[in-house]
Amino acid sequence: MWRLFLLGVLFSIELLAVTLWLDGAVLIGRPGLSGFIGVWGSWILRAVVGFAIFFLTFSWLNYRPVLLDAARDAAESGVDWRFVAAHAVFISLFGILSSSLYGTTSSLLISDLVALAWLATGVSAIACGAFAFILPNLWLRIARNTGYLWIITLVAVLVACLTGNSTRSLWPWAANITFRMTRVLVSPLIPNLMADPGKMLIGTPRFLVEVAPECSGLEGVGLTLAFGITWLTLFRKQCRFPQALILLPAGAALIFLLNSVRIAALILIGNAGAERIAAGGFHSQAGWIIFNLVALGFTVASSSVPWLTNPKSADAAAAPADNPTAAWLMPFVMILAAGMLSRTLTADFEWLYPLRFFAAAGTLVFFSKKYAGFDWRFDWFGPLAGLVVFVVWIAPDLFVPAGAGAMPSPLSTATPLARNAWLAFRVLAAVVTVPIAEELAFRGFLYRRLISADFESVSLRRFSWVAFLVSSILFGALHGSRWPAGIVAGAMYGFVLLRRGRIGDAIAAHATTNALIAIDVLAFHHWNLW
Amino acid sequence: MRKILAIVLLGIGSGVAALAVGIPGPEIDPASVGSGLALLAGTLLVIRGRRRK
Numbered sequence: 361m362w363r364l365f366l367l368g369v370l371f372s373i374e375l376l377a378v379t380l381w382l383d384g385a386v387l388i389g390r391p392g393l394s395g396f397i398g399v400w401g402s403w404i405l406r407a408v409v410g411f412a413i414f415f416l417t418f419s420w421l422n423y424r425p426v427l428l429d430a431a432r433d434a435a436e437s438g439v440d441w442r443f444v445a446a447h448a449v450f451i452s453l454f455g456i457l458s459s460s461l462y463g464t465t466s467s468l469l470i471s472d473l474v475a476l477a478w479l480a481t482g483v484s485a486i487a488c489g490a491f492a493f494i495l496p497n498l499w500l501r502i503a504r505n506t507g508y509l510w511i512i513t514l515v516a517v518l519v520a521c522l523t524g525n526s527t528r529s530l531w532p533w534a535a536n537i538t539f540r541m542t543r544v545l546v547s548p549l550i551p552n553l554m555a556d557p558g559k560m561l562i563g564t565p566r567f568l569v570e571v572a573p574e575c576s577g578l579e580g581v582g583l584t585l586a587f588g589i590t591w592l593t594l595f596r597k598q599c600r601f602p603q604a605l606i607l608l609p610a611g612a613a614l615i616f617l618l619n620s621v622r623i624a625a626l627i628l629i630g631n632a633g634a635e636r637i638a639a640g641g642f643h644s645q646a647g648w649i650i651f652n653l654v655a656l657g658f659t660v661a662s663s664s665v666p667w668l669t670n671p672k673s674a675d676a677a678a679a680p681a682d683n684p685t686a687a688w689l690m691p692f693v694m695i696l697a698a699g700m701l702s703r704t705l706t707a708d709f710e711w712l713y714p715l716r717f718f719a720a721a722g723t724l725v726f727f728s729k730k731y732a733g734f735d736w737r738f739d740w741f742g743p744l745a746g747l748v749v750f751v752v753w754i755a756p757d758l759f760v761p762a763g764a765g766a767m768p769s770p771l772s773t774a775t776p777l778a779r780n781a782w783l784a785f786r787v788l789a790a791v792v793t794v795p796i797a798e799e800l801a802f803r804g805f806l807y808r809r810l811i812s813a814d815f816e817s818v819s820l821r822r823f824s825w826v827a828f829l830v831s832s833i834l835f836g837a838l839h840g841s842r843w844p845a846g847i848v849a850g851a852m853y854g855f856v857l858l859r860r861g862r863i864g865d866a867i868a869a870h871a872t873t874n875a876l877i878a879i880d881v882l883a884f885h886h887w888n889l890w
Numbered sequence: 891m892r893k894i895l896a897i898v899l900l901g902i903g904s905g906v907a908a909l910a911v912g913i914p915g916p917e918i919d920p921a922s923v924g925s926g927l928a929l930l931a932g933t934l935l936v937i938r939g940r941r942r943k
Contacts (some may be wrong), residue, residue, distance in 0.1 A: 809935075
C-alpha cells in the first residue's frame with residue numbers, strides 16, 4: 361500500500377509544479393489544438409485527479425480485497441526502474457515542450473504538432489510513473505476485478521467536466537432569478553429598498569449588494585446534487601426508490617431559495633449598521649451554514665421519513681441503542697460548529713473565539729463518565745514528540761524576525777481586561793480543549809474507524825498503514841496553509857499513541873506543541889502562528 | 891437506469907461545484923472548505939454512529 365502512496369506523492373508534486381508553472385490563460389484565444397488546451401487544459405487536469413480520487417475511494421469501499429491483493433503482489437514484484445527512467449525522460453520532454461507551447465507563438469502547423477507532442481509526453485509520463493510502482497498486469501487485474509467501476513467513474517468525471525465548463529452560461533440567468541427572489545424577500549422589511557436589475561445592485565443607500573453571476577446559487581445546487589447522489593448511492597439499501605429521488609430536486613430547490621435568503625440577510629445585517637460583519641464573516645460563512653443544514657436535512661429525511669426509507673433494511677427495523685462515536689467525536693464537532701458561528705459574527709477580529717473553548721469544555725464535561733474509562737496516563741515521550749512537532753511547525757518561520765507578525769490591531773487597542781481575557785481563553789483552548797478534542801477525533805476515533813466499523817474493539821496499539829496515512833493527511837488538511845507540518849504532526853501524534861496505546865500520550869504531545877506555539881506567539885510576537 | 895441517472899446527476903453536480911473553485915467571493919467560501927466539510931462529515935459520523943439492537 362505504501363507504493364500507491366508513493367505514487368500519489370510523486371504525481372501530486374509533479375501536478376503542483378505544472379499548475380504553478382504553466383498559465384493556461386496564455387493559450388486561450390490561440391487557434392488550433394493549443395487554443396483547445398487553453399480552454400480545456402485545467403478541466404483535463406481536474407478529470408485526471410477526479411478519476412483517481414473517485415476510483416480509489418469506491419474501490420476501497422466496494423472492492424477492498426482486490427486492492428489489497430494487488431498491493432501485496434506489487435510489493436513482491438519491486439519497483440521497475442526502466443519505467444522510472446522512462447518517466448524521467450517523458451517528464452523532461454514535457455518540460456521542454458511546455459516552454460515552447462506556452463512561450464512565443466509560431467505557425468499553426470508547428471504549434472499543433474508541439475501541442476500534440478506535449479499531450480503525448482504528458483500521458484506517457486503518467487503511464488510510465490504508474491507502471492513503475494505497480495506493473496501493467498496488476499493495473500489490468502484491478503480494472504478487470506472492479507467490474508464497471510472504471511467506466512462509471514470515467515463517465516461521471518467526463519460529464520462533470522463538460523457540464524462544469526458549459527454551465528457558466530447559466531450563471532447570469534440564475535443570478536437574475538436570485539436577484540428577483542431577494543427583492544421579494546427584502547422589500548417588505550426595507551421601505552426605501554434600492555434595486556437596479558440592470559447592474560444587479562440591491563440594498564439601501566447604507567449597504568448596497570451586487571448579485572454577481574458567481575453568487576447565482578448554482579454552486580450550492582451543484583454541491584447539493586453531488587452530495588445527495590453520493591449519499592443515495594452509498595446508502596441505497598436503506599432508501600426506498602424511486603421515492604427517495606425526490607430529495608434531489610427538493611434539496612436543489614431549497615438551497616437555491618436559501619441563497620436568496622442569505623443575500624437578503626446580508627442586506628438586512630449591513631443596513632442595520634453591521635456592515636463589516638455582513639461583508640466579512642457572514643458573507644464568508646453563511647453559504648457553508650446553509651449547505652451543511654441542507655445536507656444534514658437530506659440525510660435525516662432519507663433515513664427517518666418512513667415514506668423515503670426502505671422498511672426491509674436492517675437499520676430501519678432496529679431500535680437505537682447507544683452511540684459510541686459521540687464521545688470521541690462530539691468535542692471536535694462542537695469546536696468546528698462554534699468556530700463557524702463565531703466567524704459568522706466576526707467583522708475583522710474573532711472576538712468570540714472563547715465560544716470554541718466553552719463548546720468543547722461543555723461537551724467534555726457532558727461525556728466525562730465515558731472518559732473516566734480512558735487511559736489518560738502519559739510519560740516523557742509525548743512531550744518530547746510535541747517539542748519535535750513544534751520545531752517542524754515553526755521551521756518555515758525561522759527566518760521571520762521576532763515581532764514580524766504583529767498583534768492584530770483590534771486586540772492591541774482593546775482594553776487590558778478584554779485583551780487579557782481573550783488571550784487567556786485562546787491559550788486555554790490551544791493547550792487544553794483543542795488537543796483533547798482533536799486527539800479523541802483523529803487518533804482515538806478516525807484512525808481506528810478506518811480499520812474497523814466496530815472501532816472501539818480495535819486496540820490503540822494496532823498499526824495499519826492506510827489508517828495511519830489517511831488520518832494524518834486529513835489532520836494536516838485541516839490546518840490550512842500549514843498542511844505539510846500538519847501531516848507530520850498527525851503522523852507523530854499517531855506514532856506516540858501507538859507506542860503504548862494510550863490516548864493520554866497523544867494528548868500530552870499535542871498539548872506540548874500548542875503550549876510552545878502559544879509561548880512563541882506571546883513572548884516573541886510570532887502572531888502569524890495563530 | 892437508476893445508476894445511469896445517478897452518474898449523470900453526480901457529474902452535473904460535481905461539475906458545477908468544481909467550476910466555483912478559484913472564483914473570488916463565491917456563495918460557498920473555498921477558504922473554509924476544510925472546516926466546513928469536517929463539520930458536515932463529523933456530524934454525519936455521529937448521526938450514523940448510533941449502535942442499533
